[in-house]
Amino acid sequence: MILQNRNCILFCMIIARKIKTLVQQRLKSYPAVALIGPRQSGKTTLARSLSTDYFDLEQEPEQLRLDVQWPSLIKTKRLIVLDEAQSWPELFPRLRGAIDMERQRLGRFLLLGSVSPALMKHVSESLAGRLSLVELTPLTLTELPDIPMTELWLRGGFPDGGVLTSDRYPQWQKDYLDLMTQRDLPSWGLSAKPQVMQRLLRMLAAVHGQLWNASQIGQSLGLSYHTVNTYVHFLEGTFLIRKLQPWFANVKKRLVRSPKCYWRDTGILHSLLGVQDYETLLNQPWVGASWEGFVIGQILDTLNMTGWPVDPWFFRTADGAEIDLMFRYKNKLWAIEVKLTSNPSLQDFDSLNRAADLVGADKRVLVSQTTQSAVGKMQISCSLQELLEMFVKPE
Known part of the structure; x- marks a missing residue:
């Protein structure tokens, strides 16, 4: 396998992660910050750039070292980094006690975790x-x-994963999923057999960007829809899958009420679907769904990075009116339509406007691969890069 953390350290030192500023700001306002995200996304590297007091709690010797040093550590003025904190549940009552003893002390603990709080009852109950x-x-x-x-x-x-060194793709992604199904998911409480999970992952790749139907997936796997939903809930909690919920508006239309399911990282999606190069990608019948998921992910991840995470939705009526992505951002309702074309048409904008009128959207954005942007007060036609710059540039 080629999962090597030392290379991640090298690359992340070269690339300044923009969310570092947000972490530093939060440490000035809270006793503890939890930096969460998928494995191998750069959490450890970022944390070690903030403090040298580091404990990897997946390792039993590190748990023992923390146990022994705890009385002196909670008195120190330095930031303490606790990596993979979910691996040692007894840590959380200790943290609660230490924080409650001196609630006014800020920036004491930086917790790193590879699962969301939805899978970490210790966080929700203790902290x-x-x-x-x-x-x-x-x-x-x-x-x-x-x-x-x-x-x-x-x-x-x-x-x-290959974005910086292309020779690693797609083997890195395959190794990553092997480790997730064989080691990580079971250690986090998912009892599914690795072979079943591998089949589920491939099926989720096949339905990327489609309306979620757990019963259909379950029939193919010989599982109940309850079991499938449980498994996918774990995949959401480990930042692999995103379910985009439908927008329920008070409109005189019959609305689609099932969520849509996306892979959060298109590299993993493409490796599951056997795509090795860009030319092959463009020739796939599902390339539009891949592009849509990529654009949605980049928008949401960029907003999160700037400290403006949003609740995302999509909108679709039974008669075909549709908006790929909606969210409220700075008191405005945004409606975004994604097209895989370098030459969007007036009909594309007409379709977006008809759907946007139904929900009363303040901003209507058509994202494509165009090189000729048009920016108005309400309507915008632009490339993905230009839209993301609108979100990150200082006002």
């Missing part, structure tokens, strides 16, 4: 109100100004 959550995603387009967008779309944003 509610005592820490701030920050999500670190794989690399985004705004962090890679010298990398062609097509490379990021094809290989995904994991620092070790």
Whole structure:
């Protein structure tokens, strides 16, 4: 296997992660910050740039070292980094006690975790109100100004996954999923057999960008829809899968009420579907769904990175009116339509406007691969890069 953390360290030192500023700001306001995100996304590297007091709690010797040093550590003025904190549940009551003894002390603990709080009852039960959550995603387009967008779309944003060294893709992604199904998911409480999970992952790749139907997936796997939903819930909690919920508006139309399911990293998606190069990607019948998921992911990850995470939705009526992505951002409702074309048409905008009128959207954005942007007060037609720059540039 080629998963090598030392290379991630090298690449992340070269690439300044923009979310670092947000982490530092939160440490000035909270006793503890939890930096969460998928494995191998760069959490450890970022944390070690903030403190040398580091404990890897997946390792039993490190748990013992922390146990022995705990009385002196909680008195220190230095930031303590606790990596893979979910691996040692007894840590959380200790953290709660230490924080409650001196609630006014800020910036004491930086917790790193590869699962979301939805899978970490210890956090929700012990540290509610005592820490701030920050999500670190794989690399985004705004962090890679010298990398062609097509490379990021094809290989995904994991620092070790090929976007920086192309020879690693797609073997790195295959090894990554092997470790997830054989080691990580079982250790986090998912009892599924690795072979079943591998089949589920391939099926999820086949339905990327489609309406979620757990019963259909379950029939193919010989599982109940309850079991399938449980498995996918774990995949959401480990930042592999995103379910985009439908927008329920008070309109005189029959609305689609099932969520849509996306892989969060297109490199992993493409490796599951056997795509090795960009030319092959463009010739796939599902390339539009891949592009749509990539654009949605880049927008949401960039907003999260700037400290403006949003609740995303999509909108679709039974008679075909549709908006690929909606969210509220700075008191405005945004409606975004994604097209895989370099020459969007007036009909594309007409379709977006008809759907946007139904929900009362303040901003209507058509994202494509155009090189000729048009920016108005309400309507925008632009490339993905230009849209992301609108979100990250200072006002």
